[in-house]
Amino acid sequence: MKLKPCNAFFFASLLSLHLVAQPPVTKAEVIPITEAIADDPEVQKVIEPLAAEIKATFGQPLVQAPQGVFRGRRGEENLLGYWVSDVMRHAAQPLVGVPVRFAITNAGGLRANLRPGQIKVGDIFELMPFENELVVVELTGAEVIQVVKEGLLRRGGEPCSGVKVKVEGTPQQATLTVTWEDGSAIDPSAVVKVATTDYLYAGGDSIPTLKKGRKPFTTGVTLRQMLLDQCTAIGKAGKELLPPAPGRYVVPASIQEAIRDKTFKL
Template sequence: MKPSPASALVALLLAAPLAAQPPSAKAEVIPVTEAIPDDPEIQKVIAPLAEEIRASFGQPLVQAPQGVFRGRRGEENLLGYWVSDVMRQAAQPLVGTPVRFAITNAGGLRANLRPGQLKVGDIFELMPFENELIVIELTGAEVIQVVKEGLLRRGGEPCSGVKVKVEGTPQQATLVVTWEDGSPIDPAAVVKVATTDYLYGGGDSIPTLKKGRKPFTTGVTLRQMLLDQCAALGKAGKDLLPPAPGRYTVPVPILEAIRDKTFKL
């Protein structure tokens, strides 16, 4: 996989030799402002890649006539659904077996995809991090627990492959998690799960993901995966459309109790 111009720029900056500095007996704090002149040697390294980055960020990918949005005030995170769907789709050929479930974190999605022509820069704004796609094995019971932890953490982290329904009141609620076709999840069955190295490493308080067995790091960043998906749609003459809602059904009073940290399940 060819690195992006932005990744190549970071690598070159890290590899660039530092100018020799005279020894100093005392540390000095120097504010970084426009008054500090550019280093001509560093500029020689940056200039060609900076131009390439500006050109690549403006490269058109695909039309998104409706846009794809994270949702607010209890709305479902359709952007997160799309990302998790692409994660499952990308992971399956890499491991050679069905991937039943995928989960990402809403906090890692930093921008909506606005209606119109999507460009490379839009995907960088959405996913500015170098998080990688990883595949692990969990039991059905652990998948349900992962969904529960995401629900308690943020009202439900974006998932693919399941449907989640909460019924009742904040004081007495029940949680039902099924596969996307409505079939029950066998608690003892072992399934492949796509997630990110960030979540697998313990980020965003979904501890059951750390129990994942046989981790397979794909070496593919989520950003590159999304870029590839958009490019493929555009090349095929298809639009990027938001997934259908309905993966999470959670009453508003329970969502409010989750936000207020007063809900237990």
């Protein structure tokens, strides 16, 4: 049977692919990076000036924090988280041009305490090593309360600004009260501006109600930069960085323990 030119070309192509020698298969080898591996001189020429610049920048002083600002441990309030959420809320207002009633971040994103003494640029990078950005959304008052509730069940209360939270009763029978920071009631139907992070808005850290946020406005500003700007402003004003007052969350020790043991329901 005589093949048509197109068919002959097709079979010839298959035959050529079959006859081409296949590259040998080599087994991957894990090579640990240790001091035994010498630095590449050409790479070091590029890295060294950059490393020196970064080191100098990280050592730049910003503000004095005589008491330090801490995350708190096992029932202690997260004053560092309060400060971060305050900065978020107040930084968001001029960006959207209207009052921002509520802000929330996640305790897991705060990776270091601010120790007493001189706060430097590197300290803020240790506190906030991520590129999380500030986002402003709209929620109803009922949704704000639900966000607080989800944060409470998740970690005993995620750092918030603009509200006060009180849990009363026992782990078996508890009541939750959430008011604005001045003690006034939250109108469940009112629509308010809320500042959060792009990470939480995308559904991170099990606060699903934040994903319901409407009219999202991504500021393009990282939380780290806001904290750096705030520390710089306080330092230039000749003031000290002090921790916010406690009392935003009032939760009995027995309920805190039940939350940690994942036996608390609200």
